[in-house]
Amino acid sequence: MNWKYVVAAVTWMGGMFIFSTDIGSYDNVGSVLRPLLLWLIPDLTPAQIDRLFVVIRTGAHLTEYFILSIFWGRALVPHQAMRKMAPQRASVVGAMALCGAWAVLDEYHQSFVASRTASIVDVGIDLLGASLGQIPGIAAAQWRRLSPRAIRRVQFFAWWFAWGAFSATMLLIVWQGGPFGADGMAAWVAAIGALSGMAGAFYGVRRR
Numbered sequence: 001m002n003w004k005y006v007v008a009a010v011t012w013m014g015g016m017f018i019f020s021t022d023i024g025s026y027d028n029v030g031s032v033l034r035p036l037l038l039w040l041i042p043d044l045t046p047a048q049i050d051r052l053f054v055v056i057r058t059g060a061h062l063t064e065y066f067i068l069s070i071f072w073g074r075a076l077v078p079h080q081a082m083r084k085m086a087p088q089r090a091s092v093v094g095a096m097a098l099c100g101a102w103a104v105l106d107e108y109h110q111s112f113v114a115s116r117t118a119s120i121v122d123v124g125i126d127l128l129g130a131s132l133g134q135i136p137g138i139a140a141a142q143w144r145r146l147s148p149r150a151i152r153r154v155q156f157f158a159w160w161f162a163w164g165a166f167s168a169t170m171l172l173i174v175w176q177g178g179p180f181g182a183d184g185m186a187a188w189v190a191a192i193g194a195l196s197g198m199a200g201a202f203y204g205v206r207r208r
Contacts, residue, residue, distance in 0.1 A: 012067060017109070021113055022113060022116070025116055029053075034049060065125075068130065069096070069132075069134055072095035073095040076090065076095060092137075095134060099127070100123075103123045103130075106126075107119060107122055156197075156200040156203060157197040157198065158197070161196055164192045164197065165190070168189045169189055
């Protein structure tokens with residue numbers, strides 16, 4: 001166990017506990033965010049501000065458990081894997097279990113705060129954030145296990161995908177007023193980027 005990350009995780013949980021009190025209530029947070037949002041976008045309506053609050057609070061839940069999951073995942077990495085910080089099955093499961101337990105306890109604590117409410121939906125969002133927090137470590141560990149040929153394929157796919165998506169974005173910006181809405185434009189960018197990426201991956205393997 002890496003005690004440096006244990007301390008970081010416990011400290012982070014302490015901060016989360018503080019913000020699950022009246023300090024993090026809708027009224028208190030709103031008194032700070034509302035003037036800021038209106039300063040950034042003066043034309044916002046009260047309904048739009050309320051929707052933005054929901055988005056911001058959801059993003060806050062995802063972010064805080066994303067970070068907590070990373071801390072616990074690093075804290076539970078066995079000593080033999082400490083240098084590479086490679087996640088093991090036990091460390092991933094342990095981090096998810098601790099984050100899940102804390103999410104439930106946090107909502108239970110909020111049920112006793114007059115200005116807060118407990119929500120099972122928030123627990124689900126917290127678990128999603130915790131799951132996302134484990135993905136970078138797992139992806140890095142899998143990357144180290146790839147063969148040189150596979151790494152080359154992934155690298156070429158990433159570069160060509162980025163180039164294809166960028167080119168598609170530039171073309172659609174030039175073609176403003178065309179028949180595509182935001183969803184259609186995003187679909188075209190993703191499709192062209194994916195086709196470019198697959199072509200790049202094929203080219204990278206053939207070059208070897």
